[in-house]
Amino acid sequence: MEDLILAILVGLALAAVRLKDLLAATAVLGAYSLMMAVLWAWMNALDVSFTEAAVGAGISTVLMLAAIVRVGRRESSRDRAPLFRTSLGTFRSRIKDEGGRAAHARGARFSAFAACALVAVGLLYGIPDMPPVGSHDAPALVHPDVAQRYLHKSPNREDGTLGEVGPANIITSVLGDYRGYDTMGETVVIFTAALCVVLLLRPAPRRRSKDGEGA
Amino acid sequence: MSHHTPSPILRYVARPTVPFIQLYALYVLGHGEDGPGGGFQGGVIFAASIVLLALTEGWPYGRGQLKRGFTDALMPFGCLVYSGVGALCLLGGGAFLGYEALTTSLDPHVRNHMHHYGLMAIEAGVMITVTSSMLTLFFEMSRPEPGDPWELDEEDEAGGQHG
Incomplete structure (x- = not known):
């Protein structure tokens, strides 16, 4: 049962990251929080589950909707340069026109990826020590x-x-x-x-x- | 929020549920010692009932339920209730938030019962701050912009007293 819930959680998290429509991403995050609440309830942590359902799935979803009304529904595609793009054609076009901005976005994304990877390695290293x-x-x-x-x-x-x-x-x-x-x-x-x-x-x-x- | 006229279906479904949500919030607050819940969850649920009204009846209607000046005052008031209970315990000669000090009795049952009162008081303080803070977050973030159908009258919003 936990495995099923965790698999759904991973799927929802990936969907929330991939979706460009922020409204849809917010709805997916609400579903994510609800699944977290189910997971906490399954683990007998009823107070945490209650809080997650009320705050995570409820109020924060509404607050994110309110923020979307202010910032717009679409994510800017300019800053979404793919992390690794090795084909020669895209490399050329990068030099030709986009130049600085794409290279900059790619550099920022690479350092973000490196930071996440570092934290992930640290967490994976620590997990075996946990009971x-x-x-x-x-x-x-x-x-x-x-x-x-x-x-x-x-x-x-x-x-x-x-x-x-x-x-x-x-x-x-x-x-x-x-x-x-x-x-x-x-x-x-x-x-x-x-x-x-x-x-x-x-x-x-x-x-x-x-x-x-x-x- | 998008500021078009809400559908009558939404309005008539949402409105009657509001008092029940609020009653449930108070139940969650009061029942926190015997089951899951407490001031934080109760506060969020109470705030959600007003948010529901604002979503279905419009921003100004929701804001009118608990006016800006009122929630502004409640936010620090809840913190004050919490730390005030702690200060009372200090005055009673105990530790900060050491609830036995709320009584002068030496009867262990009475002293034990003071934990109950102390916990209820601080949970109520948490609920006051959480409700008003969540409502403030929501209403400030979703405030209608100029040009939206619901133009705001500043005097009307600021209010000062709750209505």
């Missing part, structure tokens, strides 16, 4: 002050034993209590994002000039 999904001896799970404490000490028990925090949903205890500072920081980040958009996009209020004429 398998759901492993019973994962470091975060066996550590007495991380998962063991959250799982066994935080909730109140039905027999009346008081836990350290109380709620049955341990995620809430972690987010609001054990890691309350982080959640406060996240809230401030959301506020800062909205503040930046206001500063950048909101038109300045019209000033009334002193002689009574509108500016």
Whole structure:
């Protein structure tokens, strides 16, 4: 099941990159987020799944649509020079007319490709060190002050034993209590994002000039 | 958004769902301690209900539900609620966001219960900031340009008070 979901995710990601119609690409990204939510739910991470469905598939899709209305629906084809083009004909035409711009775009794309490849190699190198999904001896799970404490000490028990925090949903205890500072920081980040958009996009209020004429 | 007149079918399907979406958002906020959810998800869902209205009834109608001055004030207010709870815990002699300090009682059940109140308060703060910030992001990014069918009256938009 996970393999099927992951295959769909890879397909959707490739489609989103290849599509030139940004509206279609946004719709594909919405579907991608929805599949991510399914994957999280499948892995029993219901809070993450919920957030992904509401934020990833919902609000960010709408925000991207709003951005498309401003920037236009079509991606510029000028900056989409293919990464490797080795045939002599295109090489000649590059020298002849497009010259600088195409070479520049190709150079930028090559460095972007190199950066992505470097990160990918690093990730692939690190993956074998990670414990398998759901492993019973994962470091975060066996550590007495991380998962063991959250799982066994935080909730109140039905027999009346008081836990350290109380709620049955341990995620809430972690987010609001054990890691309350982080959640406060996240809230401030959301506020800062909205503040930046206001500063950048909101038109300045019209000033009334002193002689009574509108500016 | 494209600013043509919305289809009556969309309007009549979307409108009745709005109060239910908002009620569900509050349920998600309140139920976060026993199941998935919490202030963040509840806030996004509440914002989505207003976004739905703006998409089907038009930008000015959506903006009129929670006016600009009101959401502007709510954004920092939510952060203030969150950090204010932390400050109250400090005043009570505990750690910042150490919710037991919200009571002077030494009864362990009462002290344990303070976690419940503290968590509810900070989740509400998160929801206030998330709802107003998401709405601000949406309305600022999708603001109609001059020449669109919905010309905006600046006084009408700024509002100041919520309607």
